[in-house]
Amino acid sequence: MTPASRDGRPDRKRQPSKSRGQAKKPTQLSKKPHRKGSRPNAQTGAVRLNNAKPSRHVAPPVENDGAAHHVEDGVRLQKVLAQAGVASRRGAEELIAAGRVDVNGEIVTSQGLRIDPNTAIVRVDGARVTIDEDMQYLALNKPKGWQSTMSDEHDRPCIGDIIGERVMAGQRLFHVGRLDADTEGLLLLTNDGELAHRLTHPSFEVPKTYLVSVRGEVKRQLGRTLKDGVELEDGPVKVDSFSVLEVHEGRSVLRITLHEGRNxxxxxxxxxxxxxVTRLVRTDVGAVSLGDQRPGSLRVLNSKEIGQLYKAVGM
Incomplete structure (x- = not known):
């Protein structure tokens, strides 16, 4: 039964749920009811997964007074979140109701707030989100024998053949580093120039992991030698980690991680x-793993992977 109010009339209003971890008083900027007369479920919003693609700039300058102002001709906050890939429109409303969304540093629980997405700083669970749909982040499993180039003057197969349709559609993609023709495995592709630069620059020391098949039965003490450093013609090199996975009939399979990017x-x-080396497969770049992705296939990196790459290079 519907509970009665003090004057005996039915009281159909529900008290709003308390937000978690609020630094400021929640903003209530609009009294407009939710569509179809229902209200977002704050309890569902409290546990809903956040699918936001993180922004490259976690704390950019805010050219306002740090308040969540209502913009009459702006875009509803839940629509901005949906466009950013955080959740569906309904899911975004639940996140707002649960107090997990802030605009310009102020937690918002109202469904009626309109903002200017070009100037407002929107965060979910403290992480800023972006609706820049032009940025592309892809993982390619490069097959053996393919060139790490967009085109090849000798008509050899190259990664440009795999992403040709995307290039024809106007996407400007380039590879993050390269793998020689005989090396297989994970190669990242993006149009985010700053991220690509940092991932390949040796100062950021992003680790890369390989499965390595070699001739000869490797002794486990070889790991000590590789970690201490081996002198090559262009300088010494050390591995970050080394393990022997298999030794059998004159060959060995190893897992090696290092942050070097030399040819x-x-x-x-x-x-x-x-x-x-008789076979070489790169399986990981930072926190991005090849997994069971088939040779020659592309997949779009998820928001968690992109965020981990940003974190690894200080973006």
Whole structure:
């Protein structure tokens, strides 16, 4: 039964749920009821997954007074969140009701707030989101024998053949580093120039992991040698981690992680210690893993992977 108010009339209003972790008093800027007469479920919003793609700039300058102002000709906050890929429109409304969304540093629980998405700083669970749909972040499983180039003057197969349709559609993509023709595995593609630069720059020391098949039965003490450093013609190189996965009938399979980006570094390193490489597969770049992605296929990185790449290079 509907509870009665003090004057005996039915009281159909529900008290709004308390927001979690509010630094400021929630903003209530509009009395307009939710569509179809229903209200977003704050309890559902409290546990809803946040699918936001993180912004590259976590704390940009805010050219306002730090308040969540209502803009009459602006865009509803829940629509901005939906366009950013945070959740569906209804899901975004639940996130707002649960107190997980702030605009310009102020928590908002009203469904009627309109904002200017070009100037407002919107965060979900403290992380800023962006609706820049032009940015592309892809993982390619480069097959053996393919060139890490967008085109090849000798008509050899290259990664440009795989992403040709995207290029024809106007997307300007480039590869983050490269793999030699005989090396397989994970190659990142993006049009985010700053991220690509940092991922390939040695000062950021982004780790890369390889599965390495070599000739000869490797002794486990080789790991100590590789971690201490091996001198090559262009300077010493050290591995971050080393493990022997298999030793059988004159061959070994290893897992090696290092943050070096020099040309053919793993092959030259293993040649130097007397175990030439017979197969090389890059499985990880930072927190992005190849997984069971089939050779020649592309997949779009998810928001968590993009955020971890940003974090790894201080963006």
């Amino acid at each position: 053919r570094i793993v092959r030259r390193l293993m040649d130097q210690v007397g175990h030439p």
